[in-house]
Amino acid sequence: MTHTAHFLEVKNLKQYFPIRKGVFRRTVGYVRAVDDVSFHIDDQETLGLVGESGCGKTTTGRTILHLLDPTEGEVFFMGGNVRDKLRDDPREVRQKMQIIFQDPYGSLNPRMTVNEIVGEAVRYYGLCSKKELGDYISEVLLRCGLLPEHRFRYPHEFSGGQRQRIGIARALALKPNFVVCDEPVSALDVSIRSQILNLLKDLQEEMKLTYLFISHDLAVVRHISDRIAVMYLGKLVEMTSKVEFFDNPLHPYSHALLSAIPVPDPARQRQHIILEGDVPSPANPPEGCRFNPRCKYVMEKCKKEEPPLIEVGANHFVACFLHDK
Template identity: 55%
Template sequence: MTQKLLRVNELKQHFPIKGGMLGRTVNHVKAVDGVSFDIHEGETVSIVGESGCGKSTTGRAILRLDEPTSGEIEFQGQDLLSISKSDMRKMRKDLQIIFQDPYASINPRQTVRQILNEAMEIQNAVPKKDREKRIKELMDTVGLGPHQIDRYPHEFSGGQRQRIGIARALSVDPKLIVCDEAVSALDVSIQAQVINLLKKLQRELKLTYLFISHDLGVVRHISDRVIVMYLGRIVEIGDKKSVFDQSQHPYTKALLSAIPVPDPENKANRIILKGDVPSPIDPPEGCRFHTRCPFATDKCRTETPELRTTDYLKEGHMAACHYMEEIEQGKREPAYT
């Protein structure tokens, strides 16, 4: 069993809403509202969900790019929320991020050489005399040539710019990389190349990924475990095969039913959710999905379901759903499988 690298416990990220003449806090956007999970060395854990569910905010909060409201974040046993900003800056040598937009996330006025050298200089990751050699190695690692080192970002394609972003993350020898929608802005063929590159790097460099995406096809290809979020909370978590083949939460089933099937003869059974996602400013009481769930009962509207497993699920596969509990207890028949 691999060692636990990251532990997140009851993480909350509430953004204040200012109002009035004095700019007082009048409410909060509950972007992340009590999220808990672990990541072990060498695995890829993916977070999926609709836009606005809190998946990217979770990744940013773990790195303290946004200061969390409350909770616990432990990296290799170190409490990241108890250390100063200067100490956290040093910790980022081991905690890197690949952003969604491969152009906006790198400085357009710097050459590739300057971009990669800056990361190593800030973190003092590589001696100055060895940086030129390291830059060439990084370019080769991500599939770019040494003749491109002195080019500017606008001279590269979107896929190539994302490779530069990956090289920058690798330049300080991190242990955990947060991939925040790292391939969603790329063409499908380029997505496949970048995903295969990430998998190759993981094997060779023993990297650990927190992979954030809304593309379930990509998630199925790259993940070891999957976390499904809805309106700031985890509704289902488990290993990839268990979640995709034995999903329990109605929201997870609806997401999976939306995956395109590359067969015109096979008409997929789509589950169409009614209504819109409620506002994270004033989320519903009880189960946050009950306003769109076709199986919601009075209990769903008043009691918040806890993440739990059942006898017929694999260890570690849990869902937060009263409907699942009633099926297990024989009180209801599954409406769909």
């Protein structure tokens, strides 16, 4: 089923987790981790998905890859529905869509050597002969900034940055087209972060990759993204180009996120916007706009109706009644 001109398109995606209680484990409610999210990513583009911890960014990434089955909604990838593609030829989809996990410690099997970690899927998909496997893995490791002799070591023998490079090598060894980068630098030292980000940018150019880059750090997202989507409590609240987002943010939540970025010049103090209250629970989101309990511009309408994500400028989408024309 061909459908879309976009490389990847997400339509009305929902991911609800049931809350079960009592002896009979009856479902008493749902955690609405991802609630009606739609966006697209073009070929060789990087979309940065940002928001505070617990807003549903990682769940969105995993649901797009169908590591979690969507409650509702559809994902179209390279012209076809991912659900249909997985039914017809799961191997092809799994090879073309990969993920780099957040935790370089927990995502690698401590009992396997690097050779086994990177080579396992390469063998499964038959990307090269048994004779060529060692050379192929060495080549992938070199490309990711590691040495061929690292093949025979175990994960505990590496630093955090090197482990993340192994995670990147494992994902890219399969020659994917689309990679979900799930906070790939948040567990690393600041000095290592820029190296890994530059590596990801170089590999994107070299291998013609498309990224969904998930992060809570706007400085990191600014460095790598072409467009930025802001998520709050399972919903997208703003989406636009990187330049437009940093020059002209429209949603009150985007203003608060941007005000938290440290300024390197002590003479220029940025006015911090302190949000009142805590993030509401996704199991019991507020009525109307999800951000209304913490918003200083809140109107009566915000408490009753949910603002739709509408285009207010050229490719600048926002879900806020302040910008409702």
